Amino acid sequence: MTTVSSTAPADLDAFWRAIDDELAAIPAASESEASALHSTEHSTTSKVKLTSIGPYRIEIFLSIPHGDGPFPALLLAPGYGSVVTPPPYDDRMRYVAISIRYRGTRGADKPYAAKFPGLLTDGIENPDRWRFRGIFADTLRAFEYLCGLPMIDPDRVAIYGSDIGVIVAARRNRVNALAVTVPFFYRLADLYPTTEIYPFEEINDHLRAYPEGSEAVNRTLSYFDPLHHAARVTTNTLVCIGDPGVAGGPEWMAPLTEAFGGAVEQYAFTHEGQTDYDAVDRWLAQQQGVDPRPRTWLPQDIGPWSAAQQH
Amino acid sequence: MTIRGLARDHQTSVRRPADFDDFWDAIMAELAATPLDPILKLVPHRSTDAVEVYEIGYTSLDSVRIGGWYCRPRETWAKGPYPGLSIVPGYNSDPTLPKSWAKLGYAAIGVAPRGKLGSDTQFNPGYPGLLVHNIVDRNTYGYRGFYADAARAIDFLLSRPEVDKSRIGVHGSSQGGALTLTTAALRHDVIVCGAAGAPFLAGFMDCAAVTHSYPYEEINEYVRLYPEREEDVRSTLEYFDCVNFASKITRPFRIYVGLADDIVPPETGYDLVKAMTGEVEFVAYERCGHDAGIYWEMPNVETFLAKYLKPALADTGVHAQMT
Numbered sequence: 001m002t003t004v005s006s007t008a009p010a011d012l013d014a015f016w017r018a019i020d021d022e023l024a025a026i027p028a029a030s031e032s033e034a035s036a037l038h039s040t041e042h043s044t045t046s047k048v049k050l051t052s053i054g055p056y057r058i059e060i061f062l063s064i065p066h067g068d069g070p071f072p073a074l075l076l077a078p079g080y081g082s083v084v085t086p087p088p089y090d091d092r093m094r095y096v097a098i099s100i101r102y103r104g105t106r107g108a109d110k111p112y113a114a115k116f117p118g119l120l121t122d123g124i125e126n127p128d129r130w131r132f133r134g135i136f137a138d139t140l141r142a143f144e145y146l147c148g149l150p151m152i153d154p155d156r157v158a159i160y161g162s163d164i165g166v167i168v169a170a171r172r173n174r175v176n177a178l179a180v181t182v183p184f185f186y187r188l189a190d191l192y193p194t195t196e197i198y199p200f201e202e203i204n205d206h207l208r209a210y211p212e213g214s215e216a217v218n219r220t221l222s223y224f225d226p227l228h229h230a231a232r233v234t235t236n237t238l239v240c241i242g243d244p245g246v247a248g249g250p251e252w253m254a255p256l257t258e259a260f261g262g263a264v265e266q267y268a269f270t271h272e273g274q275t276d277y278d279a280v281d282r283w284l285a286q287q288q289g290v291d292p293r294p295r296t297w298l299p300q301d302i303g304p305w306s307a308a309q310q311h
Numbered sequence: 312m313t314i315r316g317l318a319r320d321h322q323t324s325v326r327r328p329a330d331f332d333d334f335w336d337a338i339m340a341e342l343a344a345t346p347l348d349p350i351l352k353l354v355p356h357r358s359t360d361a362v363e364v365y366e367i368g369y370t371s372l373d374s375v376r377i378g379g380w381y382c383r384p385r386e387t388w389a390k391g392p393y394p395g396l397s398i399v400p401g402y403n404s405d406p407t408l409p410k411s412w413a414k415l416g417y418a419a420i421g422v423a424p425r426g427k428l429g430s431d432t433q434f435n436p437g438y439p440g441l442l443v444h445n446i447v448d449r450n451t452y453g454y455r456g457f458y459a460d461a462a463r464a465i466d467f468l469l470s471r472p473e474v475d476k477s478r479i480g481v482h483g484s485s486q487g488g489a490l491t492l493t494t495a496a497l498r499h500d501v502i503v504c505g506a507a508g509a510p511f512l513a514g515f516m517d518c519a520a521v522t523h524s525y526p527y528e529e530i531n532e533y534v535r536l537y538p539e540r541e542e543d544v545r546s547t548l549e550y551f552d553c554v555n556f557a558s559k560i561t562r563p564f565r566i567y568v569g570l571a572d573d574i575v576p577p578e579t580g581y582d583l584v585k586a587m588t589g590e591v592e593f594v595a596y597e598r599c600g601h602d603a604g605i606y607w608e609m610p611n612v613e614t615f616l617a618k619y620l621k622p623a624l625a626d627t628g629v630h631a632q633m634t
Contacts, residue, residue, distance in 0.1 A: 037532045038439075082428055083403040083438040089523035106438055116405035116428060117357075197632050198408055209356035271607075273600030274571035295524075295573040295600065 004255050006189050006221065008228035015127065015223050016171060019137050022053040028145055032062070035086075042066055043092040047107075052141040053134060058108045059101040060142050061085070062149075063092040069151035071096045072288040075143050077161030077168070078135070079182065080199050082106055082116050090293035094285070096152050098145075102138040104131065120199050121206040125216035127223045132185075136224065139164050140171060147174050156288050160280070166226035166256075169233045177287035179238045179280055183248055186226045186256055189218040191247050230259035237264045238283050240276070318570055318595070321578035323514035325554045334449065334550055339497060342372050342459050349470050351381060361388040362413040366429075367420070369467050372459040378429030379406055379464065380421035382413035383473060384623070393418040394478035394620035395468035398634065399461050399490035400427060401483070402511065402526045403438060411632040415613070416622030418474045420467060424460035424490070426453070442529040447543040449550045454512070458551070461490040462497040469501070476501070478620045482612065484508030484603065484634050485575060486526075488566075489553050492583070496559035504619035506565040506612045508634065509572055509603040513553035514579035516545050524573045554579065557586035565592040565615045567608045569599030609633050 009015065031049040038045035038061070045063040052058050063086060065071050074095035076087055082105050087097035101107035104114025114122070114131070123129035147157060158177040159165035162184050169175040192203040207214055222228065239257050242248030250266075257264050265283070269276050278294040285292040328334070350368045357364040365381040384393060396417040398409045405428050409419035425434040426441055436444035436453050444453035465481075468474050479501050481491045488510030495502045511526070519530040534541050549555060564587060568580040577595060584593045592615065596604030609631070617625035 037536055040535070081403065082405050085403065085439055085525050088525075089528060117408060196411060196414075198410075201410070205357045208359075270598075271602070272571075272596070272598040272604075273569060273602035274573070275598045277600060295571065 004187060004190065004227065006187065006218070006225050006227065009219070009222050012223060012228055016167075019053065019133065019140070020171065023137055023141055023144070026051055026053065026055055028141060030145060038063075038086045040089070040092065045086050045092065048145070050141055050145055052103070053137040054103075056103050056108075056112070056134060056138070058103055058138045058141070060145070061087060061099045061101075062146075063087050063095075063097045064149075064151060065093060065096070069096075070153035071151055072156035072158065072290060073146050073149070073152040074098070074284075074288075075139075075146055075157075075159045075165070075168070076100070077159050077163070077165035078102055078139060079162050080116070080120070080184065082109075082114065090281075090295070094290040094293070095158075095288070096146065096149060098142055100139055100142045102135045104135075117198055117202045117205070120202040124203070124206060124220055125210070125213045127220040130220050130224075132224060136164060136167060139168055143168050143172055143174075147172070158284055158288055160284060163226045166233060167224070167229045169235055169237075170229035171232075173234075175233075175235045177236050177238075177284060178233065179240075179284050181240045181280060183226075183253070183256075185221070185224045187247075187252065188225065189221045194247070227256050227259055230256055231261045233260050234262035236287055237262060238280065239264060239266050240280065241266050241268050243269075318577045319581045321517075321581065323517045323554055323579055323582045325514055325517070325552050325582075326549055327555045328546075328549050331550060331555055335497065338372065338455065338459055339462070342463060345370055345372065345374065347463075347466050347470060349467055357408065357410070359410070359414075361385060362410050364408065364410060367467065369463060371425070371463040372456045375425050375433045375456060375460070376430070377423060377425060377460045377463065378427075379423045380408045381419070381467070381471075382408070382410045382421075383418040383471075384413050384416055388414070389416045389623035391418075391473040392475040393473055394480065394622055395420070395465075395471070395474040395476075396479070396616065396620065397422060397461070397464050397468065397481040397494065399464075399481060399483035399487040399494065400424070402441070402486040404485075404487070407634070411630070414624070415629050415631055416624040417620070418468065418471060420464050422461050422464045422490075424457040426457070430460070439525060439529050442526050443533045446530075446533060446547055447540055449547045452547050452551065454551045458490070458493045458497065461494045465494065465498045465501055478503055480504045480506075480616055480620045482506045482616060482634065484605070485601065486511045487634065488575075489513065492553045492560065493556050495562065495564070496556035499559050499561060502562055504563045504616065505560070506615055508567050508605065508608070508612075509569060509575045509577075509601055510553055510566065510580060510583060511575045512551065513583055515548040515552060518576045518579060521576050521578075522573050527574070554582050554586055557583050558588055560587050561589040563590045563592075563615075563619060565594070565612065567594040567596065567603050567611075569601060569603040570595050570597050572600045572603065574601040605633055
């Protein structure tokens with residue numbers, strides 16, 4: 001469980017510097033369009049087109065609170081799926097917040113429409129051609145755009161969500177708070193051979209068709225494993241931890257939490273969705289100097305049909 | 312912290328249109344008159360020693376072609392005939408590839424109703440978007456075809472010779488929970504049981520009034536922009552409200568909700584149960600949100616479905632992927 005098979009490639013930094021160089025060489029050419037539909041009494045939401053490496057045109061939802069800034073900034077680190085929505089209402093009230101329609105997802109699916117399942121293994125045997133090389137670049141591009149907005153407080157820039165955030169925080173030193181709620185790329189080479197759960201099963205599907213590709217797949221994954229980037233992350237970090245004895249649990253996550261270059265707190269999931277959401281929200285709010293916005297609704301009881309179902 | 316009353320004491324404001332049954336009878340008659348034209352294409356690299364995986368297609372309402380996944384046990388893994396199980400997707404989710412259910416012994420279809428990936432060439436309102444697509448017109452509202460596509464998936468299962476037509480169930484969570492209910496109502500002639508988590512699309516306007524979370528927030532956004540259309544919106548949605556479908560469901564059901572769910576407020580779960588006429592197991596999990604307690608509930612869902620559908624490999628240590 002604690003033995004990590006992935007080792008950092010010798011050219012890891014050169015690989016990521018090349019991505020940074022590609023991004024630096026191509027203008028973002030931002031194009032913002034306010035969305036009356038998604039704007040509220042508290043915030044204005046826009047769709048913003050940006051150019052990432054490729055070149056590829058992506059889209060982000062940008063929400064800016066009403067009132068006098070500067071405001072803390074929040075990047076929602078993307079997950080795996082074709083649908084990306086505007087940032088949650090509660091986040092839009094407190095942060096300059098962005099969610100990213102990365103290449104292949106709805107809103108950024110021309111010319112490339114990702115398949116789900118399918119995206120995870122698109123080009124996976126070559127780190128320079130893996131579709132996620134571009135998707136990580138899309139996230140970095142969106143982060144740069146966020147940091148360049150005049151109404152943000154540059155000392156309060158946070159990332160929340162998937163472990164894509166670890167690599168963004170490692171490659172850009174602007175982040176002051178990082179909350180990693182979902183490990184996805186971390187130890188993926190250790191995880192996929194042990195599971196039949198999608199989307200990780202996509203890699204097993206790929207290797208059924210190309211059994212000779214295992215070594216190449218694992219090599220690609222090593223460039224994107226947050227474990228090999230965490231030492232560069234010196235910001236305050238919260239890592240969410242699953243159950244002992246399984247992937248995502250404390251033993252599984254220990255190599256990552258020990259690798260960070262800054263202060264790390266751990267939050268053990270209760271699996272009560274709203275309890276867990278509120279805990280992470282509270283941590284992030286505290287880091288950023290805003291009020292927490294708990295979603296748990298109280299008081300309630302659990303009703304006459306469920307007396308025997310308490311956990 | 313939002314303070315409100317007990318979920319079980321809430322009553323939705325949903326009205327049942329006098330012509331609700333006529334509206335849906337006409338749609339189902341139109342659907343029945345449409346040739347299914349099913350196709351299957353084996354996907355060898357996603358198939359395993361236990362399960363064959365197929366990409367599928369069939370024709371639904373308005374001649375829209377619907378895609379999806381179909382997974383069945385290999386004869387060497389489990390002998391047929393197999394119970395049929397329709398796995399219906401959440402709002403933001405991509406269609407499920409139900410390989411894990413087939414490994415349990417089900418012939419399982421992962422439905423991609425119109426607009427989902429795999430069914431988006433003829434209809435694609437986008438996400439966000441579907442919930443308010445033509446929301447002032449019940450005859451072209453996005454969910455008219457969407458509900459029909461999910462119901463039509465049952466015809467696909469019935470077309471398969473390896474499926475036992477007397478053992479067909481449906482399961483999903485969130486929008487999948489809603490589609491579980493609508494499919495069971497529209498195909499009450501066939502569906503034996505259903506398990507619905509955090510059922511969305513019940514008490515639409517009541518829910519939108521107490522949450523700012525997507526997808527219901529789409530309705531708030533629409534009404535904020537077009538306040539003069541609110542009554543038209545409400546009128547349309549009554550034809551699509553799961554509370555109004557619930558009385559058609561007479562077979563055993565399991566419904567589970569999270570009492571702190573901000574995405575699908577749990578109050579409507581209680582109203583659904585009140586309206587259903589069959590045996591209902593209802594479970595409410597404290598402090599759980601839209602997860603609806605799935606961490607604890609998933610084994611119960613497997614057990615419930617197995618009780619009525621009797622897959623060959625229930626209780627053998629094989630488990631389905633969480634929905």
